[in-house]
Amino acid sequence: SQQGEEDPQALSIQEGENATMNCSYKTSINNLQWYRQNSGRGLVHLILIRSNEREKHSGRLRVTLDTSKKSSSLLITASRAADTASYFCATGPMDSNYQLIWGAGTKLIIKP
Amino acid sequence: EAQVTQNPRYLITVTGKKLTVTCSQNMNHEYMSWYRQDPGLGLRQIYYSMNVEVTDKGDVPEGYKVSRKEKRNFPLILESPSPNQTSLYFCASSSWGAGTDTQYFGPGTRLTVL
Numbered sequence: 499s500q501q502g503e504e505d506p507q508a509l510s511i512q513e514g515e516n517a518t519m520n521c522s523y524k525t526s527i528n529n530l531q532w533y534r535q536n537s538g539r540g541l542v543h544l545i546l547i548r549s550n551e552r553e554k555h556s557g558r559l560r561v562t563l564d565t566s567k568k569s570s571s572l573l574i575t576a577s578r579a580a581d582t583a584s585y586f587c588a589t590g591p592m593d594s595n596y597q598l599i600w601g602a603g604t605k606l607i608i609k610p
Numbered sequence: 611e612a613q614v615t616q617n618p619r620y621l622i623t624v625t626g627k628k629l630t631v632t633c634s635q636n637m638n639h640e641y642m643s644w645y646r647q648d649p650g651l652g653l654r655q656i657y658y659s660m661n662v663e664v665t666d667k668g669d670v671p672e673g674y675k676v677s678r679k680e681k682r683n684f685p686l687i688l689e690s691p692s693p694n695q696t697s698l699y700f701c702a703s704s705s706w707g708a709g710t711d712t713q714y715f716g717p718g719t720r721l722t723v724l
Contacts, residue, residue: 528710529710531713539718540614540716541653541713543712590708590709594707595706595707595708596658596708597708598655598709600653602652
């Protein structure tokens, strides 16, 4: 079952601009994770934010989590051509330690 | 190097011909999982394993089998593949369950069933 929904489905920006992607989910969660996938390749973990955290940073990435609104955002600052990829949010539901529920992803294109 | 490997990376087969996709991890992870990825649908979990000899169904288990006889290996078996199983398949592993821990993904297996 799919829980996460990313918004927008696709985003195209100029290199150097900031990119913001949003994720909404439906049920209570233990944590929310963001992954990146370059075209047709394996997924790479970016950030895990736990339900009791509100914000987390990793390099040029900033993730926020609002459990009252059941939403998260991923901000990539000073975007680069290498950031071109699909970005997925995945939630770890409160009632299962063994499953991740995935959204359909946001396709990000960085124009040089 | 810590990694998850999958073989084969690409496979074209015909309906009904049994096949196995292998998955191996070298991180001594307890948890392993199989996903399929189809355009516009994100990842859907097929099966997962919490430890050796312990497996459970994910969201889309029909038409698939798995086994976990050793900690490092988690093969995916399609006993009678059908065209609707044409997809991109990923194996993943983690120290603990997917819902609580970072997942490490293999490079993917692109399967086409004619």
